[in-house]
Amino acid sequence: MMNFTFKNNDFEDIVLNRRSIREYDPNVKISKEEMSQMLSEATRAPSSVNMQPWRFVIIESPEEKQRLKPLIRFNTKQNDTSSAMILIFGDIRCYELGEEIYNSAVEQGKMSAEVRDQQLAAIIPYYKNFSAKEMNDVVKIDCSLVAMQLMLVARAHGYDTNPIGGFEADQIAEAFDLDPDRYLPVMILSIGKAVDQGYQSVRLPIEKMATWK
Numbered sequence: 001m002m003n004f005t006f007k008n009n010d011f012e013d014i015v016l017n018r019r020s021i022r023e024y025d026p027n028v029k030i031s032k033e034e035m036s037q038m039l040s041e042a043t044r045a046p047s048s049v050n051m052q053p054w055r056f057v058i059i060e061s062p063e064e065k066q067r068l069k070p071l072i073r074f075n076t077k078q079n080d081t082s083s084a085m086i087l088i089f090g091d092i093r094c095y096e097l098g099e100e101i102y103n104s105a106v107e108q109g110k111m112s113a114e115v116r117d118q119q120l121a122a123i124i125p126y127y128k129n130f131s132a133k134e135m136n137d138v139v140k141i142d143c144s145l146v147a148m149q150l151m152l153v154a155r156a157h158g159y160d161t162n163p164i165g166g167f168e169a170d171q172i173a174e175a176f177d178l179d180p181d182r183y184l185p186v187m188i189l190s191i192g193k194a195v196d197q198g199y200q201s202v203r204l205p206i207e208k209m210a211t212w213k
């Protein structure tokens with residue numbers, strides 16, 4: 001069972017008072033232990049066939065933040081003040097971990113060996129046969145779900161975040177020693193202790209966005 005460590009367990013506050021925070025207390029560091037805990041909670045997010053294609057690079061040292069700086073356009077304040085910049089990549093060869101995932105489900109008594117064998121026999125070839133576009137869509141959907149969950153988990157731990165799409169997507173994998181043909185950059189999240197409340201933002205009315213049939 002997981003060790004629950006939420007400082008804030010008020011779902012209404014976590015969800016409805018989340019705002020994109022772009023400036024943080026630069027003195028606040030997040031321990032590796034707490035960051036790992038947050039990532040572990042965030043990765044309870046669902047993913048297509050449970051393939052968990054998300055990969056994270058946690059940028060927290062001044063040297064690595066300096067390396068990130070030229071790649072994040074106008075988002076420098078988040079980089080300069082955050083406890084960390086979390087790079088989220090989608091692994092387009094995620095199916096290589098499929099066996100490990102399904103084996104551990106069997107080992108933990110959560111799936112029978114028969115179901116594992118049936119599922120893997122169907123899923124692995126299905127994933128391998130995806131076009132680049134199909135795989136791109138799958139990993140971006142899954143990684144977006146984990147990103148959202150991480151933003152909420154961060155608030156439960158007393159931190160705030162900013163989702164960042166303004167970065168040099170064609171350079172970021174290589175800059176951090178990842179194979180750019182394998183790891184698709186999806187989003188960056190800055191995370192830290194907010195020093196302000198962020199901007200108020202508006203939403204369109206639901207009547208404009210939803211239809212009932």
Ligand SMILES: Cc1cc2nc3c(=O)[nH]c(=O)nc-3n(C[C@H](O)[C@H](O)[C@H](O)COP(=O)(O)O)c2cc1C
Binds near residue numbers: 020021165166187200
């Ligand atoms: C995929 C994505 C990319 C974004 N990219 C940036 C960015 O590059 N820089 C930034 O300051 N905010 C960025 N934002 C934050 C949005 O501007 C913000 O979520 C939106 O204005 C609503 O405000 P709120 O998050 O405070 O509710 C991004 C948000 C998303 C979901």
